[in-house]
Amino acid sequence: MQATPQKPVSSLGKFVVWFGELTTPSRLYRRGLWFLLPAVVWILALLVIPGLALVALSFAERGQYGNVLWHWNLENYSRLLGYGIFGWSPDTIFILLRSIWVAFVTTLICVVLAYPLAFFIATRPARTRYLWLALVIIPFWTNLVIRTYAWQMLLSPEFPFAKVAHALGIIPADGALYPSAFAVYIGMITAFLPFVVMPLFSSVERLDWSLVEAAQDLYSNRVRTFFQGIWPQTLPGLTVGIILTFIPAMGMFVIPDLLGGAKYLLVGNLIQQQFYSSRDYPYGAAVSLGLMILTLFGLAIYRRRGQGVELV
Amino acid sequence: MKRLLVALLALSSLAFAQKEMRLFIWSEYMDPAIIKAFEQKYNLKVRIDLYESNEDMVAKLQAGGVSQYDVVVPSDYIIPSMVQLGLLQPLDQSKIPNLKNLDTKFKSPPYDPGNKYSAAYQWGSVGLMYRKDKVKTPDSWSVIFDPKGTGNYVLMDSVREMMGAVLKYQGQSVNAKDPKAVQAAGKLLLDAKKSPRALGFEGGVGAKNHLVAGQASYAVVYNGDAIKATGENKNVAFVVPKEGATLFLDNMAIPAKAPNVEAAHQFINFILDPKIGAQLSNYNRYATPNAAAKPYINKDDLKNPAIYPSAAIMNKLEFILDMGSDSRLYDEVWTAVKSR
Amino acid sequence: MHRLNPFVSAVALATLVFLYLPMLAIAILSFNRTRYGLQWNGFTTDWYTRLFQNTEILEAARNTLVLAVVSTVVATVLGTLLAIALERYPWGQRSRGWLDNLLYLPVVTPDIILAVALVVAFGALRAVSSTFEPGLLTMILGHVTFQIAFVALTVRSRLQSLGRDLDEAARDLYADYGYFVRRVLLPLLTPGIVAGAMLAFTLSLDDFVISFFTAGPTSQTLPLLIYASVRRGVTPEIHALSTLIFLATVLLVLASERLTRR
Numbered sequence A: 001m002q003a004t005p006q007k008p009v010s011s012l013g014k015f016v017v018w019f020g021e022l023t024t025p026s027r028l029y030r031r032g033l034w035f036l037l038p039a040v041v042w043i044l045a046l047l048v049i050p051g052l053a054l055v056a057l058s059f060a061e062r063g064q065y066g067n068v069l070w071h072w073n074l075e076n077y078s079r080l081l082g083y084g085i086f087g088w089s090p091d092t093i094f095i096l097l098r099s100i101w102v103a104f105v106t107t108l109i110c111v112v113l114a115y116p117l118a119f120f121i122a123t124r125p126a127r128t129r130y131l132w133l134a135l136v137i138i139p140f141w142t143n144l145v146i147r148t149y150a151w152q153m154l155l156s157p158e159f160p161f162a163k164v165a166h167a168l169g170i171i172p173a174d175g176a177l178y179p180s181a182f183a184v185y186i187g188m189i190t191a192f193l194p195f196v197v198m199p200l201f202s203s204v205e206r207l208d209w210s211l212v213e214a215a216q217d218l219y220s221n222r223v224r225t226f227f228q229g230i231w232p233q234t235l236p237g238l239t240v241g242i243i244l245t246f247i248p249a250m251g252m253f254v255i256p257d258l259l260g261g262a263k264y265l266l267v268g269n270l271i272q273q274q275f276y277s278s279r280d281y282p283y284g285a286a287v288s289l290g291l292m293i294l295t296l297f298g299l300a301i302y303r304r305r306g307q308g309v310e311l312v
Numbered sequence B: 001m002k003r004l005l006v007a008l009l010a011l012s013s014l015a016f017a018q019k020e021m022r023l024f025i026w027s028e029y030m031d032p033a034i035i036k037a038f039e040q041k042y043n044l045k046v047r048i049d050l051y052e053s054n055e056d057m058v059a060k061l062q063a064g065g066v067s068q069y070d071v072v073v074p075s076d077y078i079i080p081s082m083v084q085l086g087l088l089q090p091l092d093q094s095k096i097p098n099l100k101n102l103d104t105k106f107k108s109p110p111y112d113p114g115n116k117y118s119a120a121y122q123w124g125s126v127g128l129m130y131r132k133d134k135v136k137t138p139d140s141w142s143v144i145f146d147p148k149g150t151g152n153y154v155l156m157d158s159v160r161e162m163m164g165a166v167l168k169y170q171g172q173s174v175n176a177k178d179p180k181a182v183q184a185a186g187k188l189l190l191d192a193k194k195s196p197r198a199l200g201f202e203g204g205v206g207a208k209n210h211l212v213a214g215q216a217s218y219a220v221v222y223n224g225d226a227i228k229a230t231g232e233n234k235n236v237a238f239v240v241p242k243e244g245a246t247l248f249l250d251n252m253a254i255p256a257k258a259p260n261v262e263a264a265h266q267f268i269n270f271i272l273d274p275k276i277g278a279q280l281s282n283y284n285r286y287a288t289p290n291a292a293a294k295p296y297i298n299k300d301d302l303k304n305p306a307i308y309p310s311a312a313i314m315n316k317l318e319f320i321l322d323m324g325s326d327s328r329l330y331d332e333v334w335t336a337v338k339s340r
Numbered sequence C: 001m002h003r004l005n006p007f008v009s010a011v012a013l014a015t016l017v018f019l020y021l022p023m024l025a026i027a028i029l030s031f032n033r034t035r036y037g038l039q040w041n042g043f044t045t046d047w048y049t050r051l052f053q054n055t056e057i058l059e060a061a062r063n064t065l066v067l068a069v070v071s072t073v074v075a076t077v078l079g080t081l082l083a084i085a086l087e088r089y090p091w092g093q094r095s096r097g098w099l100d101n102l103l104y105l106p107v108v109t110p111d112i113i114l115a116v117a118l119v120v121a122f123g124a125l126r127a128v129s130s131t132f133e134p135g136l137l138t139m140i141l142g143h144v145t146f147q148i149a150f151v152a153l154t155v156r157s158r159l160q161s162l163g164r165d166l167d168e169a170a171r172d173l174y175a176d177y178g179y180f181v182r183r184v185l186l187p188l189l190t191p192g193i194v195a196g197a198m199l200a201f202t203l204s205l206d207d208f209v210i211s212f213f214t215a216g217p218t219s220q221t222l223p224l225l226i227y228a229s230v231r232r233g234v235t236p237e238i239h240a241l242s243t244l245i246f247l248a249t250v251l252l253v254l255a256s257e258r259l260t261r262r
Helices: A025-057 A075-080 A091-122 A126-141 A144-154 A160-167 A181-204 A209-218 A222-251 A254-260 A267-275 A281-307 B002-017 B032-042 B054-062 B076-084 B097-101 B159-169 B179-194 B204-213 B223-232 B261-271 B274-284 B291-296 B299-303 B311-316 B324-339 C006-030 C046-053 C055-088 C093-108 C111-128 C136-161 C164-173 C177-206 C209-214 C222-228 C236-261
Strands: A009-012 A015-018 A021-023 B020-026 B045-051 B118-131 B153-156 B198-202 B218-222 B236-239 B246-255
Touching: A015 A025, A021 A025, A025 A281, A025 C055, A025 C093, A025 C111, A025 C136, A075 A281, A091 A126, A091 A181, A091 A222, A091 A267, A091 B324, A091 C006, A126 A181, A126 C006, A126 C177, A126 C236, A144 A181, A144 A254, A144 C006, A144 C222, A144 C236, A181 A222, A181 A254, A181 C006, A181 C136, A181 C177, A209 A222, A222 A267, A222 A281, A222 C093, A222 C136, A267 A281, A267 B324, A267 C111, A281 C093, A281 C111, B020 B032, B020 B261, B032 B045, B032 B261, B032 B274, B045 B054, B045 C222, B054 B076, B054 C209, B076 B246, B097 B261, B097 B291, B118 B159, B118 B204, B118 B223, B118 B274, B153 B159, B153 B179, B153 B204, B159 B179, B159 B218, B159 B246, B159 B324, B179 B198, B179 B324, B198 B204, B204 B218, B204 B223, B204 B236, B218 B223, B223 B236, B246 B261, B261 B274, B274 B291, C006 C236, C046 C055, C046 C236, C055 C093, C055 C136, C055 C177, C055 C222, C055 C236, C093 C136, C111 C136, C111 C209, C136 C177, C136 C209, C164 C177, C177 C222, C209 C222, C222 C236
Parallel strands: B020 B045, B153 B198, B153 B218
Antiparallel strands: A009 A015, A015 A021, B118 B218, B118 B236, B118 B246
8 A cells, every 4th residue: 555645747848647547637626616515515515614713712701691702701711720719629630531532542442342243244245244244333323322221230239240340349249330431431432333334344355364364474473474574465454443432422421421420521421511501612613622632633634653663 | 065064063063083193202101001092082183203312303303303392201301402302392481281190390390491391201310229128228339440349230321320420429500610529429430330340331221231130239320221120120229329310301392393282281281280290290109390290109109219219318419400502511521431 | 445454343333233223123013012111021023013003193203204314415515515515615714713603603602502503593484484383394404514514524534634636636637617516526525425414414314402492283293102101101102113123224224335346
């Protein structure tokens, strides 16, 4: 796999060879624009431009009745950094760190489970491959809240899982496996697994097995075969899968609430709280903006490091 | 000419027959039989959309719903804000003669003097749900907030109600504005959350599930949720602790740009009818604010202190008032409680 | 076909079983006599009969399906075009950076911010035309907005896995770009497109926040109904519906496999 070069190779006067095609740069750009514009215009119109209004909102103030007072100040941002009515408090930092941790563990577990699944599907005969893909994703077409309730039931004292855990001495008699961190992660996997499996599968399906066999010839160790022969080839899909899981997982709060006893606010809760019970839209906008900037920043770093990786 | 007029009249009455009344209401708060009766009486079709919190409803109205719904059911504390935000229109009281049926306590409430914008719907309170077979009947919030207490418990995942309970336990008002008092309440709540006896924060159903399954002995819930639970497990009971708790009164109101204002008024008047009001309360097991409906309420419900508390307890129940700019106080304390 | 280490296969199948466990629980719950609880109280098919009389739930189910299908189709088309544009055209370094950020924006944005932005956008559009009243159309528009990014990212990763060689070889053979796209590029991209579309479909089916802010009175969807009953308990009719949908999709998938075999 090669990274897409930045400029068309040009040694033919005004003509250019691009991906095997002989054409002029302007024709290329024009065609590219046709492909690009529909989606870009859509996102600009429905997200970016109205989003600017939200940026402005984060500098405003909450009025007496939950309305917005356009008095420009940085109050919301200082509150974001922890400076509240009672002086400085680390609550927002706790919330952020906890959300990152939950998202990180969730992503890790999902990645570990996604590889076997992706490989399993990719190694089915071509005829049944999409069947298996569909079978993997069908459970996710049941509403997440319903599935979470189902897990509440499965982890309750009457069901075998709790009884087994009790026999192993992990929980007291009559105890349940929820609310607990364990239950939360089960719920999160139930929500996010396909977000890693789908992109990973689309890369694994394209795997060059000859490279794997070459690696097997070179390394007697299975682990090294994996990391030298397989891992690099799946990197694009894996990267997308991680991004599509980690970021939404940071904003997730329904599952930690339902399966974790709602003991801790996560970033998603904090934002939700501002737009619902507190009706403090300016602060809510500030928290969201802070989160988004942080995430985009992290993404930029992640991608910059990734660009240096020499893909096989 | 005459035939044309008759045809036009027929067509127009047909058009009237298709008219809709759009109701935006809390889930499981309305008896389907009442809706059917209303539809038949006024020859209207009723569309119902549901919400789970006042803030959901306000957000929806602000997002365009203000011109899509005819009747909404906001709680007491949010009505002043809705009025200020221009989301409600005044009631035409000449179209609601049944307004006189309301109990004096619920007529012309402090947040809406003269029933200008709202008419009472149902009311209830927050309290303690408990397992009578596992623990003695509690009479104070100390079973939860006293570190020396025993028995697992579930807290309520709602800022004002939960903080209200703690504030009452500490002898404060649920609408306390003194930062020190609110902070002290927050500290106590944080300790309660961190105790090994705490199962966490839950909404109505979650708390009920824990209690019915026997994992917890106490839960902080609305009385209506507790009453529903007694249907599932005879050992569940409800009590309002002696220190008091928060009271809520839900109301019917009409959004500012409602499409069918006529039908909205008809509906409000219909609900305030004594027999209908009783049918409603008998269905959702909350208390009716309709004095004329009392004779038709289930006798057992009337005698049930969980639904109709004694006068002494009523004195200790307080309405939640919108704190306006002071709500930040409660926000920050709640955030602190939930992030440590 | 390459043989897979039996241990890996076992883990994969175990994960699959784990994913299907909740469905089993829901199926059990749908036959439970109790309205609210998790305790078993006797077998009954009442909830299924009640489901078919419950026009509200059935209408919500229909809306949810229409919404998901339409938005997925639109988003898949737009997302695939976007991915091809990003990966196969020589944009400069800086524009590429901006486009990347634009692509990630719907993923990075919290649901509620997306929803509020949409409300603002539709509020402004309503001044121009009344087709933007909250309703099914606004919901579709809203869903597509975040789905595009997920599809584009998935298809793009697939494009990155494909080398230049195939493109170049194909272009040597076929002079017409349109022919190339239809006969070579899209078939090669199909696993990525399908994977992206499935993701988009899943996202739409479960979406609550964005649907909440863009729905009108006549466009209630299942997630809205279900979230509304979170506090009071999900009615077993919903469990019955979930079980039926689940069985229907499994049967559909198996049937289509049978048919394509011939």
